[in-house]
Amino acid sequence: MEDFSAFVGLSRPTVSKYFNDPGSVRQKTRDIIEAAVKQSGFRPNIFAVNLNRRRTNILGIIIPNSTDPFYTALTRRIEGIAEQAGYLAFVLSSDGKPELEERAIETFKSMNVAGSIIAPLGVQSHQEKLLKLGESIPMIYVDSPLDTVSPFVGTNNRQSFQLIVDYLTRSGDAPCYFGMPPVNSNAFERREAYCEAMDSLRLEPRVVEAEQAADWDFEKSAFDATSQILRNGGFPTKTVLCANDRVAFGVIAAAYQAGVKVGRGEDCDLRVAGHDDQPLSRYMCPPLTTVAQNYNEIGRLAAALLFHKLGEHQDSKFELPANERILLNAEIMLRTSA
Known part of the structure; x- marks a missing residue:
C-alpha cells in the first residue's frame, strides 16, 4: 500500500x-x-487489511463434508447472503475428522474472522475449543447442535419423523428404522425421534441394528449393510425409513442388485423413505419419498442470527428467538419409493 x-x-x-x-x-x-x-x-491484500481492522468482514464456515449436496446447497445460500451484506465467506471442510475441524477453528482464529457458522461433528468435536472460540466471536451452529444451549438453526427432527412415520403407517406397513453412521448428534436424535413417533401411534419401534463405521460414506455403509440383511432374510417389515436420503440411496441400490423391487405399487417388494430431500432424491429410481429440510431457510436464518449477534440487522423479516435456537418444521415429499 x-x-x-x-x-x-x-x-x-x-x-x-x-x-x-x-x-x-x-x-x-x-x-x-x-x-x-x-x-x-x-x-x-485483503488478509492484511482485515487483520488491521478491529473487526473484519470475513465470515468462517465449517462443514463436515464438502461432497454432501445438502452442505453444498447450504453454504451456497450463506455465501450469497454474506456477499450481499459486504462480507467474504470462507468455507472449510472437516472431512468428518476432529483434527481437521480443530485446524479449521485455528485457521479462522488466525484470520480474525468476524463470526462463524459451523455444522459440527458433534460427538467427535473438540467441544472445549469450539466453546472457547464462541467466547471470542459470534458463532451459530447448523444441522446438528453442539449442545443444548448454543445458538442453533436446524430441522425439528421430532416433527419431521412424526410426519413421515404417520404417513408410512397410514399408507402401508409400519416402518422399521435404518440409522445413519454415528457421525454427529443427528444419528442419535433421529433414532429417538422415530421411536417417539412409533410410541405415539402405539406401535413397537423396530430398529435395524446394522454395523456402521463412523464415517461419512453413508451410501456405501448402507449398501453393504442392506446387502447383508437381504442375504439373511430381509428387513423386519416391508417399509424401511432411513435416517437420511444418502442412507436410502444405499438401501435402494442394494435392493436393486438383489432383485428386490422398491416402490409403492402392488407388484413391489419393499418401500423405502428418507429424510432431508437431497437435491438428487427426486431423480432416484424410483424417486425417493422423504421429508424436506429447508436448506435455504436454514441458511437465511443462520446468517440473520449471526448478523444480529454482530450488531447488524440485514434481514427485516428476522425475529430473534428468546433462546437463540430455531427449529424448522419439515415438509413431506411424496414420490414413488413409498
Whole structure:
C-alpha cells in the first residue's frame, strides 16, 4: 500500500479510504487511483487489511463434508447472503475428522474472522475449543447442535419423523428404522425421534441394528449393510425409513442388485423413505419419498442470527428467538419409493 501510494502520488490514508469505499473520495481522486490500479495491476491484500481492522468482514464456515449436496446447497445460500451484506465467506471442510475441524477453528482464529457458522461433528468435536472460540466471536451452529444451549438453526427432527412415520403407517406397513453412521448428534436424535413417533401411534419401534463405521460414506455403509440383511432374510417389515436420503440411496441400490423391487405399487417388494430431500432424491429410481429440510431457510436464518449477534440487522423479516435456537418444521415429499 505504501509503494502504491508513492506510485499514484497520493497519501496512504486517501488510498486506503478509496479501497474501503470508492465513493468516499472525490471523483477526480477516484479517477487517478483507478488509472494507477489499471497501469500497475495493484490489488490490496485483503488478509492484511482485515487483520488491521478491529473487526473484519470475513465470515468462517465449517462443514463436515464438502461432497454432501445438502452442505453444498447450504453454504451456497450463506455465501450469497454474506456477499450481499459486504462480507467474504470462507468455507472449510472437516472431512468428518476432529483434527481437521480443530485446524479449521485455528485457521479462522488466525484470520480474525468476524463470526462463524459451523455444522459440527458433534460427538467427535473438540467441544472445549469450539466453546472457547464462541467466547471470542459470534458463532451459530447448523444441522446438528453442539449442545443444548448454543445458538442453533436446524430441522425439528421430532416433527419431521412424526410426519413421515404417520404417513408410512397410514399408507402401508409400519416402518422399521435404518440409522445413519454415528457421525454427529443427528444419528442419535433421529433414532429417538422415530421411536417417539412409533410410541405415539402405539406401535413397537423396530430398529435395524446394522454395523456402521463412523464415517461419512453413508451410501456405501448402507449398501453393504442392506446387502447383508437381504442375504439373511430381509428387513423386519416391508417399509424401511432411513435416517437420511444418502442412507436410502444405499438401501435402494442394494435392493436393486438383489432383485428386490422398491416402490409403492402392488407388484413391489419393499418401500423405502428418507429424510432431508437431497437435491438428487427426486431423480432416484424410483424417486425417493422423504421429508424436506429447508436448506435455504436454514441458511437465511443462520446468517440473520449471526448478523444480529454482530450488531447488524440485514434481514427485516428476522425475529430473534428468546433462546437463540430455531427449529424448522419439515415438509413431506411424496414420490414413488413409498
